[in-house]
Amino acid sequence: MADYKAPLRDMRFVLNEVFEADKLWASLPGTQEVVDPETADAILEEAAKLIEQEVAPLNRESDEQGSTWNDGEVTSPEGFKEAYQAFCEGGWNGLGGNPAYGGMGMPKTLTAQVEEMLQSGSMSFGLAPMLTAGACLSLNAHGSDELKEKYLPNMYSGVWSGAMDLTEPHAGTDLGIIRTKAIENADGSYDITGTKIFITWGEHDMxxxxxxxxxxxxxxxxAGPKGISLFLVPKIMVNEDGSLGERNSLSCGSIEKKMGIKASATCVMNFDNAKGWLVGEVNQGLACMFTMMNYERLVVGIQALGAAERSYQNAVEYARDRLQSRSPEGAKNPEKAADPIIVHPDVRRMLLSMRAQTEGARAFSTYVAKWLDITKFGGDADAKKTADAMVALLTPVAKAFISDKALEVTVTGQQIFGGHGFIREWGQEQLVRDVRITQIYEGANGIQAMDLMGRKVVANGGKFFDIFASEVQAFIDANGDDEAMAEFIEPLQSELSNLKSVTEEVIAEAQEDPNAVGAAANDYLHLFGFTAYAYMWAMMAKVALDNEGSADVDFYESKLKIARFFFQRQLPATRSLSVNILAGSDTLMSLDADLF
Structure with a gap:
């Protein structure tokens, strides 16, 4: 298996050239004094070193070993504790955290690149800081000053970690039917009793x-979701002076045996009158939780991107080395018994498919991160309102489309290895197993599609969609007279027009057919995703064309060739998706349930 190398050149291309992050950061009051291009570049370099050297080498063996549970205690795989300590000592755990409590305050456009590296290194390991960051987001946004001062500094430093306890055995997507109870005490604390499942790193030794x-x-x-509150419940009680006290009344009942991410502990957590403190207002727990959901769902997409990137790196190295048969054009290595499989058109199809999706996902995830930064750090009220709408619209696409396509990328990488891809020692089958969860947790992809189609498009009559469409149209109009861009602008215009038409059709259908949204949702999300990637690739092609005569000519020429592959060989998938959407709900709903 190839040693992981962080794709820093491509990250810098997306960050600095496509989205001009330096101008973005300089325009936002919350980032002007925090980050500049030199600082950002140093962060990327140092993160790459740490993850390449300390985290990525653990991925394969930790999958074999897994986390272990014994009498309520969880032991992480060998090397995890030391790597986690190195990660936290470098300040990486608080990279995006509030500087008032010890965080570094870095924008999401930058932290997204570090998160991708970490998830490529090891998804199982990366889940620990990911869940801590999510808990910190909610606590920072909704916790009292007392709670923030007491908990955030040690969470940002990594001395303490965080966990999000939502799901129960009978309540996954429908959190309104949770049974965990909270009873208020005279001192303002609460006694929490109940059982939570699927709690990532809910117990560990790191x-x-x-x-x-x-x-x-x-x-x-x-009753229902309007009656949910959010509580902070420490594993070990924290004394007034900040020292640790006695163990709280909570325990890990077991850990799950899973298809993938085996090195992480997925816990059953039992709370038996455990002491907790209210975060935010009573009955506003879901609102508090959704503060972090847009960030966490984007990071799940980035997790998937990380696995896809590592699959590509493994596959392309293998394709260069594996000798099988001769090139259709004649022997490329006549001195050897066969040519490397990278000479074969079908292997190139697979590699280009992987790269087009992976690099499209990197651009799209950074694009969504840009809107999160404007929402969080911006000073202009109208700009923040627009950014809020774009975040709401794009987050389900970032989570679901990237993860759906990343599974395809990891399977394709496995296919390039042939029989060796099915063997555990090469690591390709692990990536397939690991990435599968990204389609399921933080809201299964079918739910993301329903959220996009129902809440973010139909419910507001396409208002959020119109903002996105107007931006893409402005890019098209600005480049419409550029002959060199015609091969990208013309199909992008066609796809945008088609997406508009399909959107209007579903909005209209939904007024008459209650099943219209559900019937269209999955295909619509993928149609939207392909169109969004076309916009990303057109922007990347524009930058590449503007740099054709530069010293880094091979890099930009590669971008143009991959962009052409995406437009010619992948974007046409929108035709069948559109047909599916416009077919309506009749064929889905006509078969009686007893006949399935």
Whole structure:
């Protein structure tokens, strides 16, 4: 298996050339004094070194070993504790955290690149800082000053980690039916009782304390999602002076045996009158939780991108080395018994498919991160309102489309290895197993599609969609007279017009057919995703064309060739997706349930 190398050149291309992050950061009051291009470049370089040297080498053996559970205690795989300590000592755990409590305050456009490296290195390992960052987001946004001062500094430093406790055995997507109870005490604390499942790194040995954010209901809470509150429940109680006290009344009942991400502990957590403290307002738990959801769902897409990138790196190295048969054009290596398989058109199809999707995903995830930065750090109210709408619209696409396509990329990488891809020692089958969860957790992809189609498009009559469409149209108009860009602008215009037409059709259908949204949702999300990637690739092609005479000519020429591959060989998938959407719901709903 190839040694992981962080794709720094491509990250810099997307960050600095396509999205001009230096101008973005200089325009936002919240980032002007925090980051500049030199700082950002140093962060990328140092993160790459740490992850390449300390994290990535653990990925294969940690999958074989897994986390282990014994009498309520979880032991992480060999090397994880030391790598986690190195990661935290470098300040990486608080990279995007609030500087008032010890974080570095870096924008999402930058932290997204570090997150990709970390997830490429090891998804199982990367989940620990990912969950801590999510817990910190909610606590920072909704916690009292007292809670923030008491918990955030040690969470940002990594001395303590965080966990998000949402799901219960009977309640996954439908959190309104959770049964975990909270009873208020005279001192303002609460007793939390219930069972949570699928809690990533809910118990482990890498940090001194684990801070759980737990969804629960008060006895007089309204029914359904409007009655959910959020509570901070530490594994070990924290004394007034900040030192650790006695163990709280919570325990890990077991850890799951899983298809993938085996090195991470996926815990059953039991709370038995555990002491907790309210985060935010009573019955506003979901609102508090959704503060971090847009970030976490983007990071799930980035997780998938990380696995896809590593699959590509493995596959292209193998394709250069593996000798099988001769090139259709004649022997390329006549001195050897056969040519490397990279000479074969079908292997090139697979490699180009992987690269077009992976690099498109990197651009798109950074694009979504840009809108998150404007929302968080911007000073202009109208700009922030627009950014909020774009984040709402694009987040389900970033989570679901990237992860759906990343599974395809990892399977394609496995296919390039042939029989060796099915063998554990090469690591390709692990990437297939690991990436599969990204389509499921943080809201299964079918739910993401329903959210996009139902809430973000149909419910507001396409208002959010119109903002996105107007931006793409402005890019088309600005480049419409550039003959060199015609091969990208013309199909992009066609795809945008088609997406507009399909969107209008579904909005209209939904007024008459209650099943219209559900019937269209999955195909619509993929149609949107392909169109968004076409916009990304057109922007990348524009930069490449503007740099044709530069010293780095091979890099930019490669970008143009991959862009052409995407437009010619992948974008036409939108035709069948459009037909599916416009077919409506009749054939889905006509078969009686008893006949399935």
């Amino acid at each position: 940090a001194e304390n684990i801070i759980h954010l737990v969804l629960a209901k008060l006895p007089d809470a309204p």
